[in-house]
Amino acid sequence: MPNEPSTGKRPRRRVFRTLLVVAALLVAGAGGLGIYYLQASVDTVGEVDFSERLAIPPIADSRVDAAGTRVFDLDIRAGETRFLDGPATRTAGVNGAFLGPTIRAHRGENLAFNVHNGLGETTSLHWHGMHVPAAMDGGPHQTVAPGSLWTPKWTVAQPAATLWYHPHLHGKTAEHVYRGVSGMFILDDDDNQFDDAAPFLGNLGTLGDELLVNGVHGPYVEVGSRLVRLRLLNASTARVYDFGFSDDRRFSLIGTDGGLLAAPWETTRLQLSPGERAEIVVAFRPGETTELRSYGGGEGLDGFTARVNGGADRFDVLQFRAADRLTDTTEVPAVLGAAPDVDVADVARMRSFELAGREINGATMDMDRVDFAVRKGTTEVWEVVNTNGYPHNFHVHDVQFQVLDVAGGAPPPPLRGWKDTVLLAQDKEYRLAMRFSDYSDPDSPYMYHCHLLTHEDEGMMGQFVVLGDGEETGGIPDSWHDHP
Numbered sequence: 014m015p016n017e018p019s020t021g022k023r024p025r026r027r028v029f030r031t032l033l034v035v036a037a038l039l040v041a042g043a044g045g046l047g048i049y050y051l052q053a054s055v056d057t058v059g060e061v062d063f064s065e066r067l068a069i070p071p072i073a074d075s076r077v078d079a080a081g082t083r084v085f086d087l088d089i090r091a092g093e094t095r096f097l098d099g100p101a102t103r104t105a106g107v108n109g110a111f112l113g114p115t116i117r118a119h120r121g122e123n124l125a126f127n128v129h130n131g132l133g134e135t136t137s138l139h140w141h142g143m144h145v146p147a148a149m150d151g152g153p154h155q156t157v158a159p160g161s162l163w164t165p166k167w168t169v170a171q172p173a174a175t176l177w178y179h180p181h182l183h184g185k186t187a188e189h190v191y192r193g194v195s196g197m198f199i200l201d202d203d204d205n206q207f208d209d210a211a212p213f214l215g216n217l218g219t220l221g222d223e224l225l226v227n228g229v230h231g232p233y234v235e236v237g238s239r240l241v242r243l244r245l246l247n248a249s250t251a252r253v254y255d256f257g258f259s260d261d262r263r264f265s266l267i268g269t270d271g272g273l274l275a276a277p278w279e280t281t282r283l284q285l286s287p288g289e290r291a292e293i294v295v296a297f298r299p300g301e302t303t304e305l306r307s308y309g310g311g312e313g314l315d316g317f318t319a320r321v322n323g324g325a326d327r328f329d330v331l332q333f334r335a336a337d338r339l340t341d342t343t344e345v346p347a348v349l350g351a352a353p354d355v356d357v358a359d360v361a362r363m364r365s366f367e368l369a370g371r372e373i374n375g376a377t378m379d380m381d382r383v384d385f386a387v388r389k390g391t392t393e394v395w396e397v398v399n400t401n402g403y404p405h406n407f408h409v410h411d412v413q414f415q416v417l418d419v420a421g422g423a424p425p426p427p428l429r430g431w432k433d434t435v436l437l438a439q440d441k442e443y444r445l446a447m448r449f450s451d452y453s454d455p456d457s458p459y460m461y462h463c464h465l466l467t468h469e470d471e472g473m474m475g476q477f478v479v480l481g482d483g484e485e486t487g488g489i490p491d492s493w494h495d496h497p
Contacts, residue, residue: 056326063304063329065232067226067233067331068232070113070114070197072117073085073108073115073117083125084126084127085125085127087138088131089107090109091103091105091132092104094228103192105194107138107178107194107196110193112196115198116198117199118198119201120172120200120201121168121170122168123166124169127164130157130162131159132194134159135157136157136189137152137163137180139180139410141176141198141288145165145167146167148454149167150410151163153181153460154380172200174199175199175246176199176290177288180194186466187250187469188470190466193228197246226330226331233332234333235336237340238339238341239297240296240343242267242293243295244291249287251467253284253286253436254284256284256308257282257307257308258295258305260303263280264279264293264295265293265345266279266280266293267293268349269289269290269431269432270433271432273292275429278426286404288406288408289435298335298339299335300335302335305329306329308327352429353413353414355392355414357446361388362387362393364393364394365396366395368437369400371468373463373473373475377471377472378469382476383478386480387479388481389453394445395445398440399439405437406463407461407463408434408464409433409447410459411452412433412449414431414432414433415431416429419441419442419443434464453479453484454478455480458478459478461477
């Protein structure tokens with residue numbers, strides 16, 4: 014779960030680099046821009062000593078009450094964490110000083126949470142990728158005041174998947190996630206197939222130049238089985254990763270945001286933008302060592318603007334050390350799950366979304382404006398396009414969607430499973446099909462937004478409500494809603 018700290022391994026070098034760039038710009042004008050361009054990338058390949066064992070987040074404690082509901086107690090709190098030599102870094106976490114435990118639940122379970130805010134400032138906790146009633150979503154309308162308790166509850170009504178949780182406070186999401194308030198939320202069901210600060214000229218937000226994986230700097234993990242299933246979450250606020258291995262070995266993508274793919278896809282590279290998840294299976298040989306690496310470039314990350322936004326950066330992320338003897342003789346199944354099957358024969362509404370600057374369809378987020386309403390039980394197709402030359406992605410609350418096509422063609426393999434977040438390549442139209450089921454609430458909106466969190470905080474977000482039969486928007490001026 015890559016998440017980048019504000020502290021760094023080479024603080025003096027960063028200061029000198031900044032002074033050099035400023036001086037060059039003052040003296041050489043446009044020539045200084047060229048110097049910055051040459052120095053804008055980060056490359057940690059070969060520099061990471063992998064001296065710390067990878068930390069595996071603990072499973073969150075829970076209890077089952079008399080009614081059969083599984084109850085979790087989550088305390089959001091401030092703390093300090095020592096990542097490197099020198100002063101500790103001011104951080105925040107859930108039930109700890111940095112990051113949070115992994116919540117694990119089963120399809121069909123009734124869940125309840127006691128979310129206590131011990132942070133000293135207002136925050137929230139959003140269940141990213143979860144199909145959940147709007148009033149339980151944890152978006153900017155469900156804030157938790159300092160010292161207060163929020164008690165959402167719902168029934169898990171979706172397949173096994175790798176989700177996550179994080180704050181969603183309007184205007185401060187990036188800050189709270191960057192400090193460490195986030196964790197994994199893993200859903201299981203009976204269909205499991207396996208038992209066993211922003212840079213100069215940058216546009217995306219804070220990138221950082223050091224990585225933390227599960228809160229550890231330069232981690233390694235010891236491998237005891239031939240096949241290893243990895244759940245990857247890009248929990249960074251801005252950086253896009255292009256994952257692969259140092260020896261370019263092939264691995265199998267078996268799941269995306271909303272669960273298992275219909276069939277595995279073999280590849281050597283996998284790009285994840287902020288908020289996206291993936292499940293991969295990697296094969297190891299006895300006694301070998303290899304590194305998970307993030308390579309520069311990838312879809313939408315080339316050219317000058319991409320370079321100053323991390324597109325040329327490379328990182329050694331995590332080292333794997335295989336034992337001399339490895340267990341298991343299993344293989345990745347040829348059939349995993351069911352392909353997305355949204356019925357588009359009866360589409361209630363087509364909607365278009367243009368992302369540019371910090372606006373969606375020419376508007377920035379307004380907490381008092383609901384942009385539209387949809388009807389429960391209907392299917393919609395949303396056409397989404399990024400038109401302004403900077404990287405953006407698109408996340409929708411409550412639903413998992415099917416990517417019907419990209420620029421009129423079939424979606425690439427990583428987009429053929431259930432998704433709730435998709436990276437938008439420049440000027441390509443993405444058609445997303447989604448069905449709104451189970452929950453309606455005229456007073457509690459869901460969000461859609463860019464999940465590069467600085468973009469979200471600066472206004473690149475909108476909101477919608479789901480209405481049941483006979484329901485109309487309540488407490489919202491008529492001029493703000495638009496529904497079939």
